[in-house]
Amino acid sequence: MNKGKAFIKRLTxxxxxxxxxxxxxxxxxxxxxxxxxxxxxxxxxxxxxxIIDVINRASDLVILAVGMTLVxxxxxxxxxxxxxxxxxxxxxxxxxxxxxxxxxxxxxNPYILGVLAAILAGILCGCFNGFLVxxxxxxxxxATLILFTAGRGIAQLITKGQITYIRVESYKMLGSSIPGIxxxxxxxxxxxxxxxxxxxxxxxxxxxxxxxVGINAKASKLMGIxxxxxxxxxxxFCGLCAGISGLVASSRIYSADANNIGLNLELxxxxxxALGGNSLAGGKFSLLGSVIGAYTIQxxxxxxxxxxxxxxxxxxxxAVVVVVxxxxxxxxxxxxxxxxxxxxxxxxxxx
Amino acid sequence: MKxxxxxxxxxxxxxxxxxxxxxxxxxGLIIFKSKGFAKPQVFLNLxxxxxxxxxxxxxxxxxxxxxGIDISVGSIVALTCMMLAWMMEIKGMGAVPAxxxxxxxxxxxxxxxGFLIAYLKIQPFIVTLAGMFFARGLTAIISQEMISIKNxxxxxxxxxxxxxxxxGGTVNKKGVVNYSFIYPSVIIALIVLIGIFVLxxxxxxxxxxxxxxxxxxxxxxxxxxxxxxxxxxxxxNGFLCSLGGFLFALNTCAGFVEQAKGFEMEAIASAVIGGxxxxxxxxxxxxxxxxxxxxxxxxxxxxxxxxLSSWWTKITIAALxxxxxxxQSLFAKAKEKK
Numbered sequence: 291m292n293k294g295k296a297f298i299k300r301l302t303x304x305x306x307x308x309x310x311x312x313x314x315x316x317x318x319x320x321x322x323x324x325x326x327x328x329x330x331x332x333x334x335x336x337x338x339x340x341i342i343d344v345i346n347r348a349s350d351l352v353i354l355a356v357g358m359t360l361v362x363x364x365x366x367x368x369x370x371x372x373x374x375x376x377x378x379x380x381x382x383x384x385x386x387x388x389x390x391x392x393x394x395x396x397x398x399n400p401y402i403l404g405v406l407a408a409i410l411a412g413i414l415c416g417c418f419n420g421f422l423v424x425x426x427x428x429x430x431x432x433a434t435l436i437l438f439t440a441g442r443g444i445a446q447l448i449t450k451g452q453i454t455y456i457r458v459e460s461y462k463m464l465g466s467s468i469p470g471i472x473x474x475x476x477x478x479x480x481x482x483x484x485x486x487x488x489x490x491x492x493x494x495x496x497x498x499x500x501x502x503v504g505i506n507a508k509a510s511k512l513m514g515i516x517x518x519x520x521x522x523x524x525x526x527f528c529g530l531c532a533g534i535s536g537l538v539a540s541s542r543i544y545s546a547d548a549n550n551i552g553l554n555l556e557l558x559x560x561x562x563x564a565l566g567g568n569s570l571a572g573g574k575f576s577l578l579g580s581v582i583g584a585y586t587i588q589x590x591x592x593x594x595x596x597x598x599x600x601x602x603x604x605x606x607x608x609a610v611v612v613v614v615x616x617x618x619x620x621x622x623x624x625x626x627x628x629x630x631x632x633x634x635x636x637x638x639x640x641x
Numbered sequence: 642m643k644x645x646x647x648x649x650x651x652x653x654x655x656x657x658x659x660x661x662x663x664x665x666x667x668x669g670l671i672i673f674k675s676k677g678f679a680k681p682q683v684f685l686n687l688x689x690x691x692x693x694x695x696x697x698x699x700x701x702x703x704x705x706x707x708x709g710i711d712i713s714v715g716s717i718v719a720l721t722c723m724m725l726a727w728m729m730e731i732k733g734m735g736a737v738p739a740x741x742x743x744x745x746x747x748x749x750x751x752x753x754x755g756f757l758i759a760y761l762k763i764q765p766f767i768v769t770l771a772g773m774f775f776a777r778g779l780t781a782i783i784s785q786e787m788i789s790i791k792n793x794x795x796x797x798x799x800x801x802x803x804x805x806x807x808x809g810g811t812v813n814k815k816g817v818v819n820y821s822f823i824y825p826s827v828i829i830a831l832i833v834l835i836g837i838f839v840l841x842x843x844x845x846x847x848x849x850x851x852x853x854x855x856x857x858x859x860x861x862x863x864x865x866x867x868x869x870x871x872x873x874x875x876x877x878n879g880f881l882c883s884l885g886g887f888l889f890a891l892n893t894c895a896g897f898v899e900q901a902k903g904f905e906m907e908a909i910a911s912a913v914i915g916g917x918x919x920x921x922x923x924x925x926x927x928x929x930x931x932x933x934x935x936x937x938x939x940x941x942x943x944x945x946x947x948x949l950s951s952w953w954t955k956i957t958i959a960a961l962x963x964x965x966x967x968x969q970s971l972f973a974k975a976k977e978k979k
Contacts (some may be wrong), residue, residue, distance in 0.1 A: 370770065422963070426970040431766035432710065432909065432919055433966070439906040440959030443952035451950055557774050560767075570767055602785060602898055606778030609771040613757065616768075620761045 309566050309582040316589045324596050336467045336474065340592060348588030349476035350376075350535045353483050354555060355562040355584040357416075357531030359575050360487075363504045364524040365423055366572030367430025368560050372532040374441025375415040376552030379536030381445040383408035384454040384546035393455040401460065408540075409533040415441070416529015420522035438556070445548035454546045465541030476538050483534060484581055491577065500524060504572035554605055558587050561608055564615045651923055654916040654968070658931045661914075665938050673945045681808045681821045687937035692826040693718065693889030694936070697904070698911040698929040699837045700881030705912050706841070706854045707874050708921025709758060709765040713772035714882050715904030717750060719896075720776040721886025726788035726896030729795060736794040744883050750776070751879020752872075759871035773905065780898050787897035790890065798825060799891040826888045833881065838926050850874060854921030903955055907936055910962040918969060935961070 320327040320340070330339040354372050361369045386407050389398030397404075415437055422433035467474050491497030499520050502510040507517040532552075539551045564570055565586055566579030587608070594604050617623055669678050677683070688695070697714050704711050721743050728739040750772065757768045790796070804820035811819050841847035849870050852860040861867050889901060913919065914935060915928025939957050943949045 368766065368770075422966070426967060428966055428970060429710070429766070429919055431712070431770075435712065435906055435909065436959045436963050439903045440956045443955045443959075446950065446952045447956075451952075554774065557770065560770070570764065600781065600785065602781030603778050605774035606782060609773075609775035609778065612771045613763075613768065616763050616771075617757065617761055620763055622760065622762045 305567055305576055306579055306582060309579050309586060312565060313582055313586040313589060316586055316593060320589075320593050320596070323593070327596070332472065335469070335472060337472050340596065342474070344585065344589050344592045346474040346476055347592065348585045349474075349480035350539050350552075351555065351558050351562060351584040351588055352480040352581050353531050353535040353538070354559040355566075355580040356483055356487050356577065357528030358559040358563050359566070359568060359577055359580040360500060360524040361430070361528045362560075362563050362568060362570055363572055363575035364500045365430050365521045366504060366570070367423065368556075368563075368570070369416075369419060369434045369525065369528050370431060370556045370560075371415065371419060371434040371437035371441055372528065372535075372559055373552035373555040374438050374445070375412055375529055375532035376536030376539055376555065377445040377546075377548050377550075378415060378441050378448070379408040379412045379533040380540030380551045381448040381454070381546040381548055382411040383537055383540060384456055385448050387456050387458075387461065388454050391454075392450075392452050393457065395457050397456075397458060397461075405537060408537050409530060412529045412531075412533020412536065413526055414529070415532070416526040417522070419529065420525030423525060424518040424522040442548055445546070445551075449546050449548050451548075453548075456544050458544075461541060462544050463541070465538055465544070476542075479534065479538055483531065484577070488577055496520075496523075501574055505574070557605060557608055557612070558584075558591075561612050561615075562587050564612060564619075569619060570616060651916060651925075654965075654972070655925065655928050655931075657968075658914055658916060658928060658935070662931050662935050662938065665935065665942075669938065669942060669945070673942075676945050678941075678945065680811075681805075683941065685805070685821055685823050685827075687934055687941065688827045688830070689824055690892060690940070691933050691937045692824070692830040693885040693887075693892065694904070694907060694911065694933050695830040695885075695930060696833045696881050696888060697885035697908045698915075698933050699834055699926045700878040700885070701908040702912045702915070702917050702924045702926050702929045703837065703841065703850065703874050704765075704878050705909075705917045705919065706850050706921060706924040707871055708854045708857070709871070709875075710909065710919075711754070711769045711772075711875070711878055711882075712766065712905040712909070713750075713754065713769040713776055714885075714908050715901045715906075716773045716776035716780070717747065717879070717882040718886040718889050718901040718904055719898065720780045720783075721747065721883045722890040722893065722900055723780045723783050723788070723896035723898070725795075725887065725890050726790050727783050729790055729792040730788050731784075736792050736798070740887060743887060744880060747879045747881075747883025747886070748876055749879070750882070751876040754879065755872040755875030758875060759868045777898070780896075780900075784896070785898060787895055790894045790896070795891075796894065799894060801825060803828070824891065826891045829884075830888060833884065834926055834930060837881075841926065846870070846873070851922060854923075856922070906955070906962070907933075907958060910958050910965075911936060913962055913969070914965050919966065920973070 324340065327340045330337055330342060332338060358369060358372065361367070383404040386399050386404040387397050387401065388394045391398070419434050419437060422428045423430050464475055464479070499515055502515060503517045503520045511517045536551060540546055562583035563580050564583070566576060566583035568575045568579060591604060594607065697718070701711060701714065724743050724746065725739050728734045728742065729736060754768050754772050757763050758765050801824070802822040803825065804822050806820050808821040813819055841850065849860070849865050852863065852865055853867050853870050857867055890896070893900070911932030912924065912929045914932035915925065915930065917924030917929065936958055940954050943951060943953055
C-alpha cells in the first residue's frame with residue numbers, strides 16, 4: 291500500500307508527468323469519440339491518418355515552442371510576435387522566389403536565396419524584439435506587441451495585399467513530403483531543430499546561462515554573465531525559429547497569405563511552454579516538456595476539429611486551459627489553499 | 642529641487658506629444674489644403690470616429706499607471722459589438738436592456754481578470770492575453786457571420802447630429818446650411834475622460850493608484866490596500882472597455898468576428914504616446930487623448946491621400962510606439978545616472 295503511494299508520488303513528481311499525462315488523456319479521449327483516430331493508411335506513398343496529421347501539423351508549433359521556451363526561460367516574458375514573424379518570413383520567401391509577381395510557375399530566383407532571406411527576416415525581427423527587451427529593458431509583452439500588430443502589416447506590404455502563389459513542386463516539398471519518403475517533411479524539420487537546439491544547450495554552457503539569467507538577471511550579471519546578451523540572443527533565436535516555422539507554413543499552402551500564416555499560433559506556443567511544466571516567470575526550463583506540450587496542443591486542436599468545432603472558436607478553450615495552468619503554478623493560490631486547509635483543520639479541533 | 646526635476650521630465654514627454662500633434666495637423670493643413678482639411682468638421686471627425694478609443698485609452702491609462710497592462714481590450718470591443726448586435730437583431734431585445742447586459746459583461750470580465758492579476762499575482766500579460774483569445778473566440782461562438790444593427794432606438798442614438806452652430810457652417814448647392822456637428826458618443830467620451838481625470842487627480846482612490854504603480858512595496862507598507870486597488874482598477878477598466886465597445890458599435894452599427902483587431906495596440910500606443918510610463922506610476926488621461934488624436938490624424942492623412950493601404954496606419958502607430966518607448970527608456974536611463 292505504502293509502496294504504491296510512494297510510486298505514485300514519485301511518478302507525479304517527475305517533471306514530464308503533467309505534459310505526458312495531458313497528451314495521453316487527449317489521445318485517449320479520441321479513442322472513445324473517433325474510433326478511427328489511430329488508423330494509419332498509405333496514400334500516394336505517404337502515411338495518412340488523424341494521428342499522422344497531429345504529428346505533421348504540430349511541427350510548426352514544435353519549432354515555435356523551442357524558441358519560446360528559451361525566451362520565457364531567459365527573460366520571464368513571452369514573445370507574442372511569433373505568428374506575425376512567421377507571416378513576414380513567408381512573405382519574404384515568396385516575394386524573392388516570385389520576383390514580385392503574384393503567381394509564378396517556376397522560381398525567378400534560386401530556392402536557397404528565398405529560404406535564407408526568410409530566415410534572415412525572422413532573425414532580424416527577433417533582434418528587434420531582443421534589442422527592445424534586453425537593451426532598453428522594456429516589458430517583453432509590450433516590446434513584442436509592436437511586431438505583433440505591425441508584422442502582418444509589413445507582410446501585407448511585401449505581398450502588396452495579395453496572396454502570392456508559388457506553383458512549383460519543389461517548393462511544396464518542405465510542407466508536404468519528398469517523393470519516396472513516407473513521412474511528411476515538416477516532422478524532420480522539427481526533429482532537426484529540436485536536436486540541434488538540444489545539443490547546443492547541453493554541449494555548451496548556453497543552457498545553464500539562460501537558466502541563471504532567468505532566475506536572477508542581476509545576480510548573474512554580478513557573476514560576470516552578460517545577461518543582456520543572453521536575453522538578446524534568446525529573442526534572436528526565437529525569431530529564427532519563427533522564420534523556419536513560417537517557411538514550413540508557407541510551403542504547406544505554397545503561397546504567402548499574410549493574414550492567415552501563423553494566425554493564433556502565439557497563444558499555442560505559450561500554452562505549449564506552460565503545459566510543458568515550465569514556469570512562465572522564467573528560470574529552469576525543459577525543452578522536451580515544451581515539445582510534448584506542443585504535440586498535446588495540436589492533438590487537442592485536431593480533436594476539436596474532428597468534433598466539428600470551427601477554428602475561430604478554438605481559442606476559447608485554449609485560453610481557459612492557459613489560465614488554469616498558470617493559476618495552478620501560482621504560489622498565491624497554494625498559500626490560499628493551505629490557509630483554507632489550516633482553517634478547516636483548526637475548525638475541527640475546536641469542534 | 643529634486644521633485645521639480647521629476648515633474649519637468651513628465652511634462653516634457655507631454656509637451657512633445659502635444660507639439661507632435663500640432664505639427665502633424667499643421668502639416669495636414671498645408672498638404673491637403675485643396676481637399677478641405679481646414680474645415681472644422683475634419684477636426685470634429687477625429688473625435689467622432691475615435692470616441693470608443695478615447696474611453697478605452699482612458700481605462701488603459703489607469704491600468705498602466707498601476708504598472709499593469711490589458712491587451713484584451715480589442716477583443717472585448719468585438720465581443721461587445723457582437724453581443725449588442727446579436728441581442729438586438731437575433732433575440733429581438735430592446736437597446737436599453739442590451740446595453741445594460743453588455744456593460745455588466747464588461748464588469749464581470751474585469752472582475753475575473755482583476756482577481757487573477759491582483760489576488761493570484763499572475764502576470765497581467767498572460768491573463769489578458771488569455772482574455773484576448775477568450776473574448777475573440779466567444780465572439781465567433783455567438784456568430785461567425787456579420788450582424789448589422791437595425792434597431793431604431795440604437796440608430797437614433799448613433800445618428801442624431803448635434804449641430805455646433807457657433808462654428809459656422811457651409812451652404813451647399815441647394816441652399817441648405819450644413820453646420821459642423823458631433824454625435825452623442827463624443828459627449829459620452831468626453832464626460833468619461835473628465836470623470837477619470839477627476840478620479841485620478843482628486844480622490845483618495847486615484848492617489849492610491851499612483852502610489853501602487855510608483856512602488857508597490859512602499860504602498861503596501863504605507864498601509865494601502867494594494868490588492869483591492871488593483872482589482873478595482875481592472876473592474877473599472879472592464880466597464881470602460883464595454884462602454885467603449887458600445888461607442889464603437891454606434892459608429893459601425895454591426896458586429897463581426899474580425900472587428901477592432903489591433904485595438905489593444907492603439908489604446909496602449911495612445912497611452913504611451915501621451916506620456917504614461919510602461920513601468921507605472923506616471924500617466925495622465927489628457928495625454929492619452931492627444932495620443933488618440935495623433936492616431937486619428939494619421940488615419941485622416943491616409944484617407945485624404947487616397948492611395949495608401951490602411952495597413953500603413955498600423956505600421957505608423959507601431960513605429961510611433963517604438964519611438965516613444967525608446968524615448969522613455971532614455972529618460973529613465975538619464976535619471977538613473979543622476
